[in-house]
Amino acid sequence: MLEIKNLHANIEGKEILKGIDLIVKPGEVHAIMGPNGSGKSTLASVLAGRDIFEVTDGSVSFLGKDILDLPPEDRARMGMFLGFQYPVEIPGVSMVNFMKAAINEHRKYNNLDPLSASDFLKLMREKKEIVEITSTLTNRSVNEGFSGGEKKKNEIFQMAMLDPKLAILDETDSGLDIDALRIVASGVNKLRTQHNATIVITHYQRLLDHIVPDFVHVLYKGRIVKSSGKELALELEEKGYEWIKEQY
Amino acid sequence: MSVENDKILTEVTQNEYKYGFTTSIETELIPKGINEDVVRLISAKKEEPEWMLEFRLKAYRHWLTMKMPKWPHLKLPEIDFQDVIYYAAPRKKPKYDSIDEVDPELIDTFNRLGIPLDEQKHLAGVAVDAVMDSVSVKTTFRETLAELGIIFCSFSEAVKEHPDLVKKYMGSVVPYTDNFFATLNSAVFSDGSFCYIPKGVRCPMELSTYFRINAANTGQFERTLIVASDDSYVSYLEGCTAPMRDENQLHAAIVEIIAHDNAEVKYSTVQNWYPGDKNGKGGIYNFVTKRGICKGDNSKISWTQVETGSAITWKYPSCILKGNNTTSEFYSVAVTNNHQQADTGTKMIHIGKNSKSTIISKGISAGLSQNSYRGLVKVLKSADGARNFTQCDSMLLGDKCGAHTFPYLEIDNESAIIEHEATTSKIGEDQIFYCNQRGLDTENAIGLIINGYAKEVLNKLPMEFAVEAQKLLQISLEGSVG
Numbered sequence A: 001m002l003e004i005k006n007l008h009a010n011i012e013g014k015e016i017l018k019g020i021d022l023i024v025k026p027g028e029v030h031a032i033m034g035p036n037g038s039g040k041s042t043l044a045s046v047l048a049g050r051d052i053f054e055v056t057d058g059s060v061s062f063l064g065k066d067i068l069d070l071p072p073e074d075r076a077r078m079g080m081f082l083g084f085q086y087p088v089e090i091p092g093v094s095m096v097n098f099m100k101a102a103i104n105e106h107r108k109y110n111n112l113d114p115l116s117a118s119d120f121l122k123l124m125r126e127k128k129e130i131v132e133i134t135s136t137l138t139n140r141s142v143n144e145g146f147s148g149g150e151k152k153k154n155e156i157f158q159m160a161m162l163d164p165k166l167a168i169l170d171e172t173d174s175g176l177d178i179d180a181l182r183i184v185a186s187g188v189n190k191l192r193t194q195h196n197a198t199i200v201i202t203h204y205q206r207l208l209d210h211i212v213p214d215f216v217h218v219l220y221k222g223r224i225v226k227s228s229g230k231e232l233a234l235e236l237e238e239k240g241y242e243w244i245k246e247q248y
Numbered sequence B: 001m002s003v004e005n006d007k008i009l010t011e012v013t014q015n016e017y018k019y020g021f022t023t024s025i026e027t028e029l030i031p032k033g034i035n036e037d038v039v040r041l042i043s044a045k046k047e048e049p050e051w052m053l054e055f056r057l058k059a060y061r062h063w064l065t066m067k068m069p070k071w072p073h074l075k076l077p078e079i080d081f082q083d084v085i086y087y088a089a090p091r092k093k094p095k096y097d098s099i100d101e102v103d104p105e106l107i108d109t110f111n112r113l114g115i116p117l118d119e120q121k122h123l124a125g126v127a128v129d130a131v132m133d134s135v136s137v138k139t140t141f142r143e144t145l146a147e148l149g150i151i152f153c154s155f156s157e158a159v160k161e162h163p164d165l166v167k168k169y170m171g172s173v174v175p176y177t178d179n180f181f182a183t184l185n186s187a188v189f190s191d192g193s194f195c196y197i198p199k200g201v202r203c204p205m206e207l208s209t210y211f212r213i214n215a216a217n218t219g220q221f222e223r224t225l226i227v228a229s230d231d232s233y234v235s236y237l238e239g240c241t242a243p244m245r246d247e248n249q250l251h252a253a254i255v256e257i258i259a260h261d262n263a264e265v266k267y268s269t270v271q272n273w274y275p276g277d278k279n280g281k282g283g284i285y286n287f288v289t290k291r292g293i294c295k296g297d298n299s300k301i302s303w304t305q306v307e308t309g310s311a312i313t314w315k316y317p318s319c320i321l322k323g324n325n326t327t328s329e330f331y332s333v334a335v336t337n338n339h340q341q342a343d344t345g346t347k348m349i350h351i352g353k354n355s356k357s358t359i360i361s362k363g364i365s366a367g368l369s370q371n372s373y374r375g376l377v378k379v380l381k382s383a384d385g386a387r388n389f390t391q392c393d394s395m396l397l398g399d400k401c402g403a404h405t406f407p408y409l410e411i412d413n414e415s416a417i418i419e420h421e422a423t424t425s426k427i428g429e430d431q432i433f434y435c436n437q438r439g440l441d442t443e444n445a446i447g448l449i450i451n452g453y454a455k456e457v458l459n460k461l462p463m464e465f466a467v468e469a470q471k472l473l474q475i476s477l478e479g480s481v482g
């Protein structure tokens, strides 16, 4: 599904990712943890193709294809979804129009006709239930005036709509109360299949009580310094990141 | 924006101006230049009554005493007014009773512009007056409208057939002495539309005038006059295009609107004159005076404009709120790209008690263009309880363009409530990336974001125009971002 080899990336000449290796297979859930400023969001952005970051070395293959030369929209259309840590507001653009445009771009890429208005609305209704998001949100402009929690739910809603092969969720749990956390996690779990994979970037163990990972990685100073099973998350919860920082 | 985006931004405009074709039609031109004889000649060509010629001559003589305005935030080139042809008309019969008599080339021209002159084929619910160069070619649905007592015809016809109405209202809102370009128009205006809605009538269809400049080296000077009697309603649309030509062409129009007691007039424009090429060569100079008067109590006038064309735009659709409890609205989206310059806005003059005005202006600048909002809110002593709300937003695409706002307030009544909000924004790299990540390419992302930004204004357009305008916004900015 995803194979990252020796990935290095800079921003404004400063090296942030210093050689990342990671393999993700279909059906797996990987958690990436690590202190603030380690490069977790940078990794997510680089995978999604954000051009403010410059890849200086390494390779990334997604679904067997080298993607580093592809524009972000093509990676998205191939089935890569990024749930943003800080979703942006797009004033005046309704969620409905935004999603319709997005879905139809994905369909076009896969040589499918655009969805009819009624099929589209049906799909919206279906997916709204999964994340328990109300029409009052989907009738508004993209993220405009949404609370932190609403924005995160909206990310999962979009993920449900686009049905990605690989979802990278960047701190989708931060800023959520317990109820919202449960809803978001159960949304993610409902969307899990044998054929898709998820990378969950998080700070806290608590999300991993709900979304149980197959692997936990610790990213620190631009490198994956430790990889293990889900028990690693518990250890981090207990001991904090200090022992990692001391070691590396 | 990132370096990458900046680079993309400079790769400005491969945008093709879709309406840039010319029609090879036999055209009758008069010699270049302006003097009293030319004014007389135009009047004679139009077989005008003496009073009309007098009006023109008065205006012409006054114009000789005037100078081109220097105050707009525009680099105004020297215009040689002796190098302009002031009258051009398709040579065949200037007015047609049935579609069969219209030159097929003309029908074809308007078809290509999406304006079928054939009533059978026409968009349901829109009556059109098509003006090519100096002459009104065809007005559709006249009979249907006449049954309701609505007059919708070319200005020339109105001068002949409804002289009392024309005499009474022409120049009553924009006097012939008003400003340099309005005065020039008053001297040499060619044609335009006239519309009269009788008392108590709600016009059942959109009325529209479609202006097309075709002939080379000619100026277009049209005049529109709309009179809404007591308790009437009309929605009016105006569209404009021109061929691509290397030289600049002059367009100086006048629109006057009179709304009597309880009447409502909505005037919408999608201005898409040729903007010139990406190096700033060619394009229309658009100097327009548009003004309405809410003459009667409780009357309402709203201006909605989508301005994407012209090399230079100088235009301030305004309203005099004379009656009590009158309302006026100005909704504007002005896009400038490449070397375009726009200085546009409005004037709201509050005279009546409890008069209310709303101004929503959305400027979008790209390329090397300059986009200015200029707005005056004037509240006279008599206007107790006057209110104005102004929102003036600018959006910049790239860092080589400029956006400017010049709000003027002249408030003479202490009970007036005036609010002003202004914002300047850029399309964020993060917004574009967010859209990219959902599968939209950058061009589409920009289109979506721009249309979202302009939505408040686009929503005010009649349906038939709104979709067209949305596409136009995107096309106008095509190539200005990767």
Ligand SMILES: Nc1ncnc2c1ncn2[C@@H]1O[C@H](COP(=O)(O)OP(=O)(O)O)[C@@H](O)[C@H]1O
Pocket: A011, A012, A016, A034, A035, A036, A037, A038, A039, A040, A041, A042, A043, A052
């Ligand atoms: N847009 C940016 N411009 C400059 N530096 C950045 C930018 N984004 C991230 N960084 C830097 O990259 C490093 C890693 O940040 P980030 O990937 O957001 O970490 P994390 O998500 O693990 O908290 C930090 O030092 C941060 O300051």
Ligand SMILES: [Mg+2]
Pocket: A040, A041, A042, A085, A170, A171
């Ligand atoms: Mg982060």
